[in-house]
Amino acid sequence: MSNIHLGKGSQPPTFPEDGKLRLYSMRFCPFAQRVHLVLEAKNIPYHTAYINLKQKPEWYTQKSPLGKVPALEIPTSKDDPLIESLIIADYLDDQYPQNRLNSTDPLQRARDRILIERFNGFITPYYKLMFSQTGVDGAPGAITDAINALDVFEAELKKRGSKFFNGSKPGFVDYMIWPWCERTDAFAFLLGDKYELDKVRFSKLIEWKDLMKEDNAIKSLLISGEDHYKFRRSTFRAEGPDYDFLPIPAKRIRTN
């Protein structure tokens, strides 16, 4: 299962000419996961090519000018692939009407966007923690900032009074914040048991997390807390991250 992630010296993938969308991704990238989730939730057929982000293929800037994943190639368009997870997610939801994820009410949509924007209050300290080789000690205050940022989401679930942020089934907010919520399962491994989410303070959010794990789109991409932890530890190796230690679901493997 080695070298699923294409790196330096690789050839660009050759996809079948079947009109399907082509997603450039990385197995552990939460931003790419957002796009996978939307594709899965809306049942849109697609191919995936995985990119080694530490040793990027020379050809990759032709696909994504800033070298980032996710990037979505639309085979019927001659222009550059789309970039930026939220922009791609919106495009997919607007272009493919089945299982609409965004609200059609402009005000509700704006409120959902603000909520996603406020989730950056979690993402920013989360990355400080993840890039700290010594865990909590190496990123003073980050764990507190990250956990505090989740209070807004606990309160919002209470206020909305629904199982999911978007009602009786997961919608745009649910899928867009999920990848990082999934990774809170790695906190106990990475940072110590006491950093598991507090069961009282985050009772609604923990209930929501359990329900989310029953969702088919979520399930098809779910990585355990322990595996997220293993990947994160591997990023500190001299030889770079171990992108390929997990088996990749058969239907996602690129075809060349």
Next chain:
Amino acid sequence: MSNIHLGKGSQPPTFPEDGKLRLYSMRFCPFAQRVHLVLEAKNIPYHTAYINLKQKPEWYTQKSPLGKVPALEIPTSKDDPLIESLIIADYLDDQYPQNRLNSTDPLQRARDRILIERFNGFITPYYKLMFSQTGVDGAPGAITDAINALDVFEAELKKRGSKFFNGSKPGFVDYMIWPWCERTDAFAFLLGDKYELDKVRFSKLIEWKDLMKEDNAIKSLLISGEDHYKFRRSTFRAEGPDYDFLPIPAKRIRTN
């Protein structure tokens, strides 16, 4: 004309109960300007309250939880005002159908969004420059990074072959990037004559800037390069920025 910008110790503004939107703004804030531009371009009636961002009113976090401008209060909604310039701009364009600024084609809309996102390549070094008390010397590389980021926009105007990014009249991209483009007129004052935009390298962008200045929405809010410069210099004063040195157009003055 002093104290138009509400500061510490002020009372919250009382707006007439006329159903009009209420925008919390700051006269020189480019993000707030984005929202003013959309309101003006779509001819949506609104009231404005200006906020002193250095000495914020105690009541302001009730309007904008992170204390930022712009914030848009919707008198018919009990919820918090909307925040984040792009989210507010989208809301206004979706809610008020006149003079549609966004493309209705999902792919074009996504491409426009990517362009706006790439404008952060200008905004980030721009702020490094503006916060440097010693101009170019205090922010090494920033002026080069900022100018280089504009190459994408020059190339895009050539590629689109239209007067404006959005065609024959200004649209979403045009208005969203404008506030910082307007401020490039301050470069000669702030940084020295040689930092004016190069007339050959940016011929399309300069043509576009001139056309934009003919647009009614742009004109109604335009601040000269020299006045932007004056404000920017004032931010380094011991007593804080001089928010109130410009006359504010009569129809924008809050009513209490």
